[in-house]
Amino acid sequence: MNAIDKNLAILNRRRFLSISLTAAGGLMIGGIIPQATQALVIDRQPWDENKAGEEINAWIMVEPDDTVIIRVAQSEMGEGIFTSLPMIVAEELGCDWAEVKAEYASASRNLRENNVYKRMGTGGSGAVRRSREFLQAAGANARVRLVQAAAARWNVSPESCSVDNGKVMHQASGRNLRYGELAAEAAKVTLAGDPAIKTPDQFTLIGKPVARLDTPPKLVGAAKFGIDIRLPDMVYAAAATCPVFGGTVKSYDESAIKGRRGVIAVVPIEGGVAVVADRFWRAKEALANLPIVWDEGPAASTTSKQFDADYIAALDGPAVTAKKEGDVDAGLSAGKRVDALYQAPHLAHAPMEPLNCTAHVTEGKVEIWMGTQNPDMALQLAAKAAGVPPSEVEIHNCFLGGGFGRRAVNDELVQAVTISKVVGKPVKLVWTREDDMRHDRYRPQAAIRFQAALGTDGLPTAMHMRTAVGSIQRSLGLGKVENGVEPSAVEGLANMPYRSPATQVDCILKNTHVPVMFWRSVGSSQNAFALEGFIDELAQAAGMDGYRYRRKLLEGKPDFLAVLDTLAKKSDWDKPLPKGAGRGIAIHESFGTIVGEVVELTVSPKGEVKVDRVVAAVDCGHVVNPLTAVMQIESAVVYGLSAALFGEITIDKGAVVQGNFDDYEVARLADTPKIETHLVLSGGTKWGGIGEPGTPPIAPAVCNAIFNATGKRIRALPIKNVDLSSGA
Structure with missing residues (x-):
C-alpha cells in the first residue's frame, strides 16, 4: 500500500469531521464528546448472550454499573425513535434516564424467537402508535421482576416496595437496591401474568421534551450509517441497470476495462451489470467505460x-x-x-444518503450491513438472494440517512448479495446519486x-x-x-x-x-x-x-x-x-x-x-x-x-x-x-x-x-x- 492509499484508509468520515472542525481553531467537538456518544447509542449486533450485563427480557438489559440498555426494533432515519421508543420503556421501568443507552434489536433473534420484537418494519408513522402498548408492557415486566427480586432478598412483600430512579425502595426499613445489583436475580424471576401498564395521567417521562440520544454521535460523526461500513478485505461495487425500467442487458464488452487498475471482476446482476474493484471510484469509473448494449423494450418510446x-x-x-x-x-x-x-x-424519495449495502456471503452464511426500514424483510430477501435458509442471515441495521419509504424495499441488498456470492468477499455496493434518482420507486x-x-x-x-x-x-x-x-x-x-x-x-x-x-x-x-x-x-x-x-x-x-x-x-x-x-x-x-x-x-x-x-x-x-x-x-x-x-x-x-x-x-x-x-x-x-x-x-x-x-x-x-x- 502506498502513502496515498494509507492516508485514504485513515481519513474516514468520522476522522475527517474531527480534524476539520478543529483545523481552523473552531469547534473542537471531535475532541470533546466521543466518550459521551458511546454512552448514548451503541452498536452491539448480533445479540450475544455472553455480553456484560443481565438481560431481564428481550428489550432490556441492565449492566452492573446500572446502565440500562433498551433495544429498539424500529429504524432510526431522523424521526427520533431511538429516543421516543426507549422513553416508553423507561416510563414503565422507572430507571434513571441518564443511564439509558439504545441499541438496535436483532432481526435474526426476532426470527429465532418467534417474533419476539413484534414489529420491526418502520413506516406509516407507526413506530409509537403501533408499538407503545407492548413497549410499555416490556418495561412493566422488567420493573415488576426487579421488585420481586428485591423483595425476595429482603424477605418482604413486593407490595411494600416501590421503584424510583433506578432503585427498588423499601420505605418501611429505608433500604434500597440499585437495578444493577438486582438484574441477575430479576432475570430468573417468572411472573404469573402481565403487569398492568400506566395510563397517560400517570406518566412522568412520556410527554416531556427530552434531548435525542442520537444527536451527539451524529454531531461528531460517530454514528454508524450504512455508507460508513468498512470491513477487512472488503471490495467495492458499482452497478448499472437499464435506463428504461424493465429493460435488460443485451451484451457488454468486458475486455474494454480489462487491466484497469484495481478492477477485480465484472458481475451480471438482474437487469444489469456490476463492476467490482478495490476502491469505489475505480469501480465507478470502470463501469462508466464498460460498453453495455441495452434492450430497452417497448417502454423506450414513452414520455411524461x-x-x-x-x-x-x-x-x-x-x-x-x-x-x-x-x-x-x-x-x-x-x-x-x-x-x-x-x-x-x-416524485423521487431523494434521501441524502444514497442507497448502499455491504454484504458478505460465505458458505451457508450471509451478513448484511445497511440502513433498512424493514430488517426482518431484508433478512428474508438476503436469504432468497443467497440461496440459504433465513436462519443463516444476520442483518446489522445501521442509521439511515433518510428513508421516506424508499428503504422499505431494498433493491440494493439483492445486488450486493449477488455480487458477494460471486467474488467471495465482503462487497460494499454504493449507488451514485444518479443511480438513486433514476432507479427509485x-x-x-x-x-x-x-x-x-x-x-x-x-x-x-x-x-x-x-x-x-x-x-x-x-x-x-x-x-x-x-x-x-x-x-x-x-x-x-x-x-x-x-x-x-x-x-x-x-x-x-x-x-x-x-x-x-x-x-x-x-x-x-x-x-x-x-x-x-x-x-x-x-x-x-x-x-x-x-x-x-x-x-x-x-x-x-x-x-x-x-x-x-x-x-x-x-x-x-x-x-x-x-x-x-x-x-x-x-x-x-x-x-x-x-x-x-x-x-x-x-x-x-x-x-x-x-x-x-x-x-x-x-x-x-x-x-x-x-x-x-x-x-x-x-x-x-x-x-x-x-x-x-x-x-x-x-x-x-x-x-x-x-x-x-x-x-x-x-x-x-x-x-x-x-x-x-x-x-x-x-x-x-x-x-x-x-x-x-x-x-x-x-x-x-x-x-x-x-x-x-x-x-x-x-x-x-x-x-x-x-x-x-x-x-x-
Missing part, C-alpha cells in the same frame, strides 16, 4: 407528456366506486357548479377530477371525486387489488372530514412501466393537495375565506375545529398583508393525526415565490417527546415544500431525466421559512403518528396562499412550472 394525457383520459373511462353516500347526480344539479382538475407528478403520478355544487348557503349539495393514480401494490407485486380500490389511492378522499349531503369517490388504478412505492405520507400527499385546493375554490365560489369556510364544513368535529382555531389565532389570519403577499390554509388527517398549516408568502412581480412563514397546529392525541414531534413537523414541512415548489420526475424515451440535485431541486436554507408548531392534543385514546402527517397540508397551503396573493390558481405541481409574473 404522454402520461399526463393518458391519466386525464383515464378519468373518462371505467372506474370502481370507493365511496358513495346520497344522491350525487341530484345534488350536482341542485346548485352552482364548481369543477376542477388537479394533477400531481411522479417513485411517488405515483395522479390526476384527480372534482365536481361539486353549492346551495344558496354556499355549502356543497354534492361532491364527486374521481382519481386516476398508479397502484403501489401492483407495482410492488403485492397483489392485483382485486376490487380495484387501493386504500392509499383514495386516502384523504374517501374519508374526507368535510360534510356533504351526497359524496362519491371513484378510483382508477393506472400503472405505467415506472415503478411506484410509498412516499412520505403516501396517497395523502397528492390527495390533500387536490382536495384542499378544491375546498379553497369552493370557498371562493361561496364568497368566504378558507378558514371560515372550512369551519362551517367541519361543524360537529371538535378536534378539527380546535386545530383550525389554533391556526387562525397563531397565524394572525385576519391581519392585513401588503400587496404581493398572501396567506393560505389547509388541514388534513393522516395516520391518525390532524395537521393544519397556514402559509404566509410573497410573490415578486417576476413571479418568484418566497415562503416566509409556516404555522402548524397538530393533534396526535398524545405525544411521547414534544421535542422530536416538533422536529418531525418541521422536517415534513420542508420535505413537502421541496416537492411543492420544485419536485417532479419526468420521463423521456422511457427513462428518468433527472439525475442529481441540480435538476431535481430541494428546498435550501434560503428557501426554508420560519416554522412555528403548536401541539393541540385532544388526549383520550388517540395516539396518532407524527412522521408523515405534516407533509400533506403544505403544498395546498402554499398554492392557496399564492392564489390569495396573485389571484392565480395552481392545479398542477410543481409550482416552478407556473408563470406567476405580474404580466402573465
Whole structure:
C-alpha cells in the first residue's frame, strides 16, 4: 500500500469531521464528546448472550454499573425513535434516564424467537402508535421482576416496595437496591401474568421534551450509517441497470476495462451489470467505460407528456366506486357548479444518503450491513438472494440517512448479495446519486377530477371525486387489488372530514412501466393537495375565506375545529398583508393525526415565490417527546415544500431525466421559512403518528396562499412550472 492509499484508509468520515472542525481553531467537538456518544447509542449486533450485563427480557438489559440498555426494533432515519421508543420503556421501568443507552434489536433473534420484537418494519408513522402498548408492557415486566427480586432478598412483600430512579425502595426499613445489583436475580424471576401498564395521567417521562440520544454521535460523526461500513478485505461495487425500467442487458464488452487498475471482476446482476474493484471510484469509473448494449423494450418510446394525457383520459373511462353516500347526480344539479382538475407528478424519495449495502456471503452464511426500514424483510430477501435458509442471515441495521419509504424495499441488498456470492468477499455496493434518482420507486403520478355544487348557503349539495393514480401494490407485486380500490389511492378522499349531503369517490388504478412505492405520507400527499385546493375554490365560489369556510364544513368535529382555531389565532389570519403577499390554509388527517398549516408568502412581480412563514397546529392525541414531534413537523414541512415548489420526475424515451440535485431541486436554507408548531392534543385514546402527517397540508397551503396573493390558481405541481409574473 502506498502513502496515498494509507492516508485514504485513515481519513474516514468520522476522522475527517474531527480534524476539520478543529483545523481552523473552531469547534473542537471531535475532541470533546466521543466518550459521551458511546454512552448514548451503541452498536452491539448480533445479540450475544455472553455480553456484560443481565438481560431481564428481550428489550432490556441492565449492566452492573446500572446502565440500562433498551433495544429498539424500529429504524432510526431522523424521526427520533431511538429516543421516543426507549422513553416508553423507561416510563414503565422507572430507571434513571441518564443511564439509558439504545441499541438496535436483532432481526435474526426476532426470527429465532418467534417474533419476539413484534414489529420491526418502520413506516406509516407507526413506530409509537403501533408499538407503545407492548413497549410499555416490556418495561412493566422488567420493573415488576426487579421488585420481586428485591423483595425476595429482603424477605418482604413486593407490595411494600416501590421503584424510583433506578432503585427498588423499601420505605418501611429505608433500604434500597440499585437495578444493577438486582438484574441477575430479576432475570430468573417468572411472573404469573402481565403487569398492568400506566395510563397517560400517570406518566412522568412520556410527554416531556427530552434531548435525542442520537444527536451527539451524529454531531461528531460517530454514528454508524450504512455508507460508513468498512470491513477487512472488503471490495467495492458499482452497478448499472437499464435506463428504461424493465429493460435488460443485451451484451457488454468486458475486455474494454480489462487491466484497469484495481478492477477485480465484472458481475451480471438482474437487469444489469456490476463492476467490482478495490476502491469505489475505480469501480465507478470502470463501469462508466464498460460498453453495455441495452434492450430497452417497448417502454423506450414513452414520455411524461404522454402520461399526463393518458391519466386525464383515464378519468373518462371505467372506474370502481370507493365511496358513495346520497344522491350525487341530484345534488350536482341542485346548485352552482364548481369543477376542477388537479394533477400531481411522479416524485423521487431523494434521501441524502444514497442507497448502499455491504454484504458478505460465505458458505451457508450471509451478513448484511445497511440502513433498512424493514430488517426482518431484508433478512428474508438476503436469504432468497443467497440461496440459504433465513436462519443463516444476520442483518446489522445501521442509521439511515433518510428513508421516506424508499428503504422499505431494498433493491440494493439483492445486488450486493449477488455480487458477494460471486467474488467471495465482503462487497460494499454504493449507488451514485444518479443511480438513486433514476432507479427509485417513485411517488405515483395522479390526476384527480372534482365536481361539486353549492346551495344558496354556499355549502356543497354534492361532491364527486374521481382519481386516476398508479397502484403501489401492483407495482410492488403485492397483489392485483382485486376490487380495484387501493386504500392509499383514495386516502384523504374517501374519508374526507368535510360534510356533504351526497359524496362519491371513484378510483382508477393506472400503472405505467415506472415503478411506484410509498412516499412520505403516501396517497395523502397528492390527495390533500387536490382536495384542499378544491375546498379553497369552493370557498371562493361561496364568497368566504378558507378558514371560515372550512369551519362551517367541519361543524360537529371538535378536534378539527380546535386545530383550525389554533391556526387562525397563531397565524394572525385576519391581519392585513401588503400587496404581493398572501396567506393560505389547509388541514388534513393522516395516520391518525390532524395537521393544519397556514402559509404566509410573497410573490415578486417576476413571479418568484418566497415562503416566509409556516404555522402548524397538530393533534396526535398524545405525544411521547414534544421535542422530536416538533422536529418531525418541521422536517415534513420542508420535505413537502421541496416537492411543492420544485419536485417532479419526468420521463423521456422511457427513462428518468433527472439525475442529481441540480435538476431535481430541494428546498435550501434560503428557501426554508420560519416554522412555528403548536401541539393541540385532544388526549383520550388517540395516539396518532407524527412522521408523515405534516407533509400533506403544505403544498395546498402554499398554492392557496399564492392564489390569495396573485389571484392565480395552481392545479398542477410543481409550482416552478407556473408563470406567476405580474404580466402573465
